Amino acid sequence: LRPEARFCGIGGKNLERAGVHILFHSSEMAVVGLTEAVVRIRTIFRAARRVKTILREKRPDLLILLDYPEFNLYLAKFARRLNIPVLYYISPQVWAWRKGRVKKIARRITRMAVILPFEKDFYRKRGIQVDYVGHPLMDRCRETVFIERNSQVMLTDDADGPVIGLLPGSRKEEIRNLLPEMIKAVKILKRDYPRILCLLPLADTISREFIHPFIDNAPVNIQIREGEIHETLGRCDLAMVTSGTATLDTAIMAVPMVVVYRVSRLSYLAGKALIRVPFISLVNLVAGKKVVCELIQDNLTAETLAYEAGILLRNKTLRERMRGDLMEVRRLLGRGGASEKTARIAVDMMEKGA
Incomplete structure (x- = not known):
């Protein structure tokens, strides 16, 4: 869709193979529950500082977030202060717990691309621009x-x-x-x-x-x-x-x-x-x-x-x-095409500047 586009971010082997410059490997930040999060807190803060520096110095056309709510919503707040549009792909499970976080999403996220069928109504009822793209597993x-x-x-x-x-x-x-x-x-x-x-x-x-x-x-x-x-x-x-x-x-x-x-x-x-x-x-x-x-x-x-x-x-x-x-x-879970639909949303946001 945009062959000239350049990417950097946090991810694993698949993102690296796709051409993304990896700032931090996702395996360094993977946690299960509160206890495990405490153990890796220094690594998480270090990654956040690195991404914030990139946002401030490079001013990318778009910030794409995926899951990992506490970390990503923190970065989204910083990005919006810099007027960088934010696309959240794969919603935090706010419908399951701590629903109050949806207010943060409304303030900090420009657009949502959700992968579970019931999530679209959840966000639409709360006034958030949202697209249901189907589940990416169907592409695989x-x-x-x-x-x-x-x-x-x-x-x-x-x-x-x-x-x-x-x-x-x-x-x-x-x-x-x-x-x-x-x-x-x-x-x-x-x-x-x-x-x-x-x-x-x-x-x-x-x-x-x-x-x-x-x-x-x-x-x-x-x-x-x-x-x-x-x-x-x-x-x-x-x-x-x-x-x-x-x-x-x-x-x-x-x-x-x-x-x-x-x-x-x-x-x-x-x-x-x-x-x-x-x-x-x-x-x-x-x-x-x-x-x-x-x-x-x-x-x-x-x-x-x-x-x-x-x-x-x-x-x-x-x-x-x-x-x-x-x-x-x-x-x-849909007929597939989630990745392409989300990519088209991202291109649309970059072209419109929001």
Whole structure:
């Protein structure tokens, strides 16, 4: 759309490959909950100072923000003082907790590009210019992979054992909290399914070296997969998934799942007091009902996870019902093109100067 455009910012390998000059790597700033945020506070402040310097000295035509609300809303305030237009792509989850932040968004953000279907009405009712662009995951998911997954026979109906996807998160703290429980749960399932196989799609924020200590001596067969997550999920009969975007990846492929999450005790108590939605997983929130089981905090043990996964493996009717609900979630996420739609909004804002 604008071949001459130049970009700098905070991001990971994908942004760097796309031609963005990376000021700070996103993995340095990734946090899970309040306790983890305190540990990385110096890095976060250092990144904020660097970005503010760029905004002040370079005066870019547009500031594009993505998620990460506290940090980004702070930068948005600074940008608006400099009369730099601000596009917020992928909304903070203000509809879930601390709704008062929407007032900051109204003051500091020029335009919103949202990816969940219910977010458009939420912002429009509050007088904020907003576009629903669909979910970017739909751009990444190849239709041929999805069709192939739908045509498969459940491997649990064959002589081979079931294939279980392990999605322990994209942050190191999540993996430390959740992957050991997943592995112990699979060990329990192995009593009934001796040939069980686990596939672990590697997030681009995590190295193989970090994962290996968790799985090298595991009592089950776990294979690390790099590359396209949907291709890996297309081979899975069931997935154990950390709450977050990965639940939508799994829903897009219509793979039955159990959702898990655990943070520090302090983070959990703070979140429990503030969160005002009935579910934690995006799958259930988009569906507007309970589609998948959520095992959160103290409810998450190897035994409960193995129990819920075992129910799905044994009950074909339940699996098919869940798959039908997940296909409806996929439909609600749009037809794709989110990235291009957002890029066109950005170009429009730059051309208009607002």
